[in-house]
Each structure stands twice: as C-alpha cells, then as structure tokens.
Amino acid sequence: MGVYYLKTPISEEEVRKLRVNDTIYITGTIVTARDQAHRKALEYLREGKALPINLEGLAIFHCGPVVKKEGDKWVVVAAGPTTSTRMDLFEDEFIKNFKVRVIIGKGGMGKRTTEAMAKYGAVYAALTGGAAVLAAKAIKSVKGVEWLDLGVPEALWIFEAENFGPLTVAIDSHGNNLFMDVSKKVEENKIKIYKEIGLTE
Amino acid sequence: MGIVDVVEEVAFNLIRQAVIYLPEDVKASLKKAYEEETSEAAKTQLRAILDNIELAEKYRYPVCQDTGTILFYITAGAEFKDLDKIERALINATRRATEEVPLRPNSVDPFTQKNSGDNTGRFIPYINWEIAPGNTLEITVMPKGGGSENMCIAKAIPPGEGIKGVKKFVIETIVEAGAQPCPPTIVGVGMGGGVDIAIKLAKKALLRPLNTPNPDPNLSKLERELYEAANKLGIGPMGLGGRTTVLGVHIDYAFRHPASFPVAVAFNCWAARRASAKIYADGSVEYLTHRGVE
Ligand code: SF4
Numbered sequence: 001m002g003v004y005y006l007k008t009p010i011s012e013e014e015v016r017k018l019r020v021n022d023t024i025y026i027t028g029t030i031v032t033a034r035d036q037a038h039r040k041a042l043e044y045l046r047e048g049k050a051l052p053i054n055l056e057g058l059a060i061f062h063c064g065p066v067v068k069k070e071g072d073k074w075v076v077v078a079a080g081p082t083t084s085t086r087m088d089l090f091e092d093e094f095i096k097n098f099k100v101r102v103i104i105g106k107g108g109m110g111k112r113t114t115e116a117m118a119k120y121g122a123v124y125a126a127l128t129g130g131a132a133v134l135a136a137k138a139i140k141s142v143k144g145v146e147w148l149d150l151g152v153p154e155a156l157w158i159f160e161a162e163n164f165g166p167l168t169v170a171i172d173s174h175g176n177n178l179f180m181d182v183s184k185k186v187e188e189n190k191i192k193i194y195k196e197i198g199l200t201e
Numbered sequence: 202m203g204i205v206d207v208v209e210e211v212a213f214n215l216i217r218q219a220v221i222y223l224p225e226d227v228k229a230s231l232k233k234a235y236e237e238e239t240s241e242a243a244k245t246q247l248r249a250i251l252d253n254i255e256l257a258e259k260y261r262y263p264v265c266q267d268t269g270t271i272l273f274y275i276t277a278g279a280e281f282k283d284l285d286k287i288e289r290a291l292i293n294a295t296r297r298a299t300e301e302v303p304l305r306p307n308s309v310d311p312f313t314q315k316n317s318g319d320n321t322g323r324f325i326p327y328i329n330w331e332i333a334p335g336n337t338l339e340i341t342v343m344p345k346g347g348g349s350e351n352m353c354i355a356k357a358i359p360p361g362e363g364i365k366g367v368k369k370f371v372i373e374t375i376v377e378a379g380a381q382p383c384p385p386t387i388v389g390v391g392m393g394g395g396v397d398i399a400i401k402l403a404k405k406a407l408l409r410p411l412n413t414p415n416p417d418p419n420l421s422k423l424e425r426e427l428y429e430a431a432n433k434l435g436i437g438p439m440g441l442g443g444r445t446t447v448l449g450v451h452i453d454y455a456f457r458h459p460a461s462f463p464v465a466v467a468f469n470c471w472a473a474r475r476a477s478a479k480i481y482a483d484g485s486v487e488y489l490t491h492r493g494v495e
Pocket of ligand 1: 080129130131265266267268269345346347348349381382383470471472
C-alpha cells in the first residue's frame with residue numbers, strides 16, 4: 001500500500017499504477033461536479049459543444065462547496081465530499097469522453113463506474129466525509145467558476161489544490177472496488193456475529 | 202440583561218461551541234480508534250478526521266460543512282422565570298448563529314422546497330421539553346447532520362423475538378447503513394413505548410457521553426455486546442474497512458404494549474456534536490460540555 005503524490009494533468013499510465021488502499025494526494029486542478037453539472041456536460045457532448053474547461057487528466061470532485069466572495073476573489077470555506085452514488089448514472093460516459101483520471105467523493109460507486117475505470121483508466125478516491133475544513137485548506141485558490149447559473153453547489157468550481165488529501169483509492173483501474181469488497185466481507189462477518197450472540201444456531 | 206436575554210445568549214454560544222468544537226469524549230474516542238486501527242485505509246480516514254477537528258478549532262470553522270438541523274433538549278425547573286419566552290429566545294439564537302457562526306441554512310419547506318435561509322421554520326429548531334423541580338434551566342443543543350439522520354429507522358418487531366429481535370435489528374441496521382452515516386458512528390437504540398417513543402429515546406441516547414457506563418446493568422450488558430458485535434462487522438471508518446465502525450452503542454427503553462415491541466435505531470456521525478449549559482435563577486451560567494472554550 002503506497003502513498004502517491006500526483007500532479008495534474010495525470011496520465012493514464014500513472015493512474016494504472018494505483019491500487020485500492022493506496023493513499024494519494026493531488027496537486028493541480030480539481031473541478032467540482034454534482035448531478036446537474038454531469039447532466040449538462042453530457043448534454044454538451046451530445047450537441048457537439050465544447051466544455052468550458054478541458055477535463056483531460058484532471059480530478060473531478062463530488063462536492064458542493066461553501067464559498068464566499070472577498071473583494072472580487074472567491075474563497076473556499078468548506079469543501080466536503082457529497083455522496084457519490086448519485087453520479088453513478090453519468091460517470092462512465094464522463095470517464096470515457098472527457099478522460100478524467102480521478103473521481104473524488106464519499107460512499108463509493110457501483111459496477112458501471114468500476115467497469116469504465118478499468119476500461120479507460122481512472123480511479124475513485126474516497127475523501128473523508130465531513131472533513132470539509134481539511135479539504136478547504138488544501139485548496140489554494142479558485143481559478144474559475146463555470147455554470148454558476150446552476151447555483152453555487154452545482155456549478156463547476158475550478159480549484160487549484162496543493163496536496164489535496166489524504167484520499168484512499170477505493171476503486172482502481174483493475175476492476176477492484178474496496179467498497180464492494182468490504183460489503184461482501186461485512187455480510188460474511190454478520191453471519192458469524194449472529195452465531196456468536198446467539199441469534200442463529 | 203433579563204433572564205430571557207441570558208437564555209438567548211447562552212443558546213447562541215452553545216450552538217457555536219457545538220458546531221466548531223467536538224466534545225472531549227468524542228475526540229478521545231476517535232484518537233483511541235486511530236491508535237488501535239491496523240488497516241491503512243482506516244488509519245488514513247481517522248487521521249483525516251483528527252486533522253480536520255484540529256483545523257476547525259484553529260480557524261474556528263464548523264467541523265463539518267453540514268451544520269445540521271438544530272435540536273434543543275431543555276430541562277426546565279418548574280420555578281424558572283419566563284418559561285413562556287424560552288422558545289422565542291431559542292429561535293432568535295438559531296437565527297443569529299446562522300448568520301454569525303455561520304451555519305449552513307438547512308431548513309426547507311417540504312412543499313415548496315424553499316430554504317428559509319435561517320435554520321428556522323415550522324417546528325424547527327425542534328425543542329424537547331422536560332419539567333423538573335427547582336429554578337434552573339438546562340439547555341442542550343444537538344446540531345444533527347443529514348447524512349446520519351437518513352439512516353435512522355424505527356420498526357415494530359414481533360414481540361416474541363424479544364431482546365434477540367432487538368439485537369438482530371440493530372446489527373442489520375448498522376450493516377444496511379454502511380458508509381453512509383459517516384462512520385465511526387454513535388448508535389442510539391430505543392426500545393418499547395410506541396414507535397415515536399422508541400425513536401425519541403434512541404435519539405436522546407446519542408447525547409450520553411461516550412464511555413460512561415449505563416447505570417442499568419441489563420442495558421450496560423446489551424450495550425457492550427452490541428458495541429463489540431458492531432465493531433466486528435468490519436465496515437470501518439467511512440466504510441473502507443477496519444475495526445472502528447461504532448464509537449458507542451447507547452440504549453434506553455420504555456415499557457411496551459403486550460402486543461407491540463417497537464425498536465428504533467438512531468445514528469450520529471463521527472461529527473457527533475452537542476453542547477450543554479445550566480442557567481441559574483440569578484442569571485449566572487455554568488457551561489457543562491465546553492468549559493474553557495470561548
Ligand atoms: S453525516 Fe455528519 S460528518 Fe458526514 S457530512 Fe453529514 S454532518 Fe458531516
């Protein structure tokens with residue numbers, strides 16, 4: 001289990017080295033996207049329009065940040081992760097078409113995303129739920145914001161980050177999914193525990 | 202300052218203390234969990250939690266961006282003055298805290314989806330009242346996060362299953378919740394009464410400090426057993442595997458109807474926020490959970 005310090009743009013080769021349980025820190029550009037931004041980006045794709053930012057090699061962050069404006073500068077106050085499963089619907093297309101290499105969120109993602117990550121070379125990195133101050137402190141500046149018409153939490157926030165993490169690689173590009181492994185083990189443990197506390201024979 | 206102003210001021214301070222500084226017992230449990238974990242992913246997650254707690258204190262930021270729904274638990278001395286004005290004072294304190302701490306506005310009209318913007322609305326902040334003898338007023342605030350709230354559940358189990366049925370329901374619920382309530386969690390369990398009473402007891406049990414043994418020997422034994430069982434599940438911090446799934450299991454009960462056995466399970470996430478103070482008749486204040494914090 002290694003610790004890796006990655007810089008964006010991240011190449012497919014670099015991302016393929018990562019395995020579940022590795023810890024990573026990211027320096028460079030991280031872009032927030034929640035449900036609506038995902039939907040809108042895929043609409044752009046269908047209509048043949050270019051996204052306001054090229055996402056190749058970057059990290060996507062499932063996060064609706066709390067920001068405040070100081071003068072004409074945006075400052076990030078809190079940037080905790082949101083539950084990733086809601087983005088399962090879109091993420092395979094996202095990875096395939098925009099070549100993002102790291103998806104950051106909490107709670108894990110499903111089979112569809114795991115397969116796309118294996119096929120196109122990307123990882124899912126879990127950020128501690130609720131650790132919003134820690135995340136915000138690693139964001140050095142807001143480079144820009146797009147699609148603010150979707151509202152502050154749903155907009156594409158473009159962050160310049162330094163050693164953003166620790167992130168735990170929970171889905172790698174080799175078909176491993178830590179959340180699925182854990183839940184399989186938990187089910188097995190549950191049966192044992194039931195026996196131990198006399199709930200089953 | 203009149204006594205009502207004191208109540209508002211204290212309630213404001215408690216909300217602020219609660220959302221920024223976790224109680225000492227919670228911090229100590231998280232530290233202990235960090236030391237005892239052996240898996241890399243679990244250690245990483247707990248380290249991040251501990252670092253985050255420290256940064257929140259240093260910069261005086263809320264420890265989690267979700268500052269929750271504001272719930273009050275009031276124990277009012279029957280002779281405390283102006284009891285009819287306390288509710289207003291607590292609402293005012295919530296509004297002020299939303300603006301000044303600041304808190305995230307978390308109060309939404311279920312029909313229009315409109316956010317009130319100040320953490321108040323119909324029945325919100327929610328106030329739980331208990332009347333006691335005497336002339337003091339004890340206020341506890343619990344800012345309750347949404348992620349863990351989504352996993353709270355109550356149901357009526359077949360009475361014939363008895364305590365075994367309770368154990369099964371609790372373990373099943375923890376498994377079902379998985380990573381979602383931001384583990385390690387505190388689990389509150391309420392048994393008996395009616396479904397509403399069970400969930401009320403479960404939620405209130407979340408307020409008991411960690412590692413204080415339950416004075417009732419039956420409950421104490423059951424708590425221990427479920428705590429150990431839950432931590433053998435292997436869900437771990439943030440659901441990434443490990444030995445710390447829960448920091449504590451707290452149980453309370455009421456007598457039940459012969460034909461009905463309601464059980465409720467409530468979760469508090471690692472950001473298990475609470476703060477309490479006692480106000481005396483002369484207006485003096487004793488902070489109970491956050492001494493030495495301004
Ligand atoms: S469940 Fe708790 S720690 Fe997690 S995001 Fe919600 S309030 Fe924060």
